[in-house]
Amino acid sequence: MIIAVDGPAASGKGTIAKALARHYGLPHLDTGLLYRAVGISVLRHGGDPANALDAQRACGFEEVLLADPGLKSEAAGRAASIVSAHPAVRAALLERQRAFAAQPGGAVLDGRDIGTVIAPEARAKLFVTATPEVRARRRYDELIGLGLSVDYDHVLGDIRARDERDSARSAAPLRQAEDAVLLDTSALDVAAAVAAAIALVEAAAR
Ligand SMILES: Nc1ncnc2c1ncn2[C@@H]1O[C@H](COP(=O)(O)OP(=O)(O)O)[C@@H](O)[C@H]1O
Numbered sequence: 001m002i003i004a005v006d007g008p009a010a011s012g013k014g015t016i017a018k019a020l021a022r023h024y025g026l027p028h029l030d031t032g033l034l035y036r037a038v039g040i041s042v043l044r045h046g047g048d049p050a051n052a053l054d055a056q057r058a059c060g061f062e063e064v065l066l067a068d069p070g071l072k073s074e075a076a077g078r079a080a081s082i083v084s085a086h087p088a089v090r091a092a093l094l095e096r097q098r099a100f101a102a103q104p105g106g107a108v109l110d111g112r113d114i115g116t117v118i119a120p121e122a123r124a125k126l127f128v129t130a131t132p133e134v135r136a137r138r139r140y141d142e143l144i145g146l147g148l149s150v151d152y153d154h155v156l157g158d159i160r161a162r163d164e165r166d167s168a169r170s171a172a173p174l175r176q177a178e179d180a181v182l183l184d185t186s187a188l189d190v191a192a193a194v195a196a197a198i199a200l201v202e203a204a205a206r
């Protein structure tokens with residue numbers, strides 16, 4: 001079974017995708033990490049994420065970069081959101097994601113365009129969301145927990161800017177697939193959000 005989990009920044013889609021993968025014994029791919037790796041690679045080479053050529057060159061990043069703690073930073077998220085608007089970057093990362101989704105037995109993938117572009121054939125599609133303020137609070141707590149020095153208002157501004165950029169771009173914009181079910185986690189803790197997600201997948205698989 002392929003499970004597609006999409007949604008905006010810090011909505012809890014990664015937490016839900018990981019929990020679903022554990023519950024169903026499926027492999028999981030956090031596709032945002034691929035875009036973050038491209039984004040940080042551009043920055044580390046002194047390039048400009050808005051420059052399509054700089055971004056395209058960075059798509060051949062080393063695998064080890066996917067485990068780099070720097071990928072979690074706000075700067076990496078911002079750069080990822082900028083490089084991900086280039087069609088050439090999306091094209092360069094497409095096959096890897098499609099192949100992951102198509103492996104025997106299925107998989108869980110989370111990102112922005114899993115249900116719409118990467119795996120439109122997915123059996124279960126969730127669109128996970130929460131208010132910008134709740135998402136900013138979660139991301140702020142997460143970054144503080146990682147020992148980074150951040151400001152709540154800055155995180156909220158960054159999340160709003162990323163929502164806008166990810167939804168407005170013409171290449172695979174962030175949007176709920178027509179056959180995806182909406183899961184608003186604003187008032188749910190992790191356990192309740194995961195339980196709701198499992199119930200939705202069960203209903204979709206029936
Ligand atoms: N329902 C929830 N309630 C409270 N905190 C949550 C919830 N879901 C996720 N979190 C926390 O919020 C942060 C962002 O969650 P994550 O799953 O990484 O979001 P995303 O993948 O959408 O960016 C993490 O620190 C995670 O533990």
Ligand SMILES: Nc1ccn([C@@H]2O[C@H](COP(=O)(O)OP(=O)(O)O)[C@@H](O)[C@H]2O)c(=O)n1
Pocket residue numbers: 007008009010011014031032033035036077080081082084085110111112113114162166
């Ligand atoms: N499938 C995907 C996943 C991420 N992305 C881009 O990569 C950025 C970082 O994604 P992420 O999932 O790691 O970000 P968070 O939601 O965890 O903050 C997003 O803001 C998107 O611009 C994308 O375009 N398509």
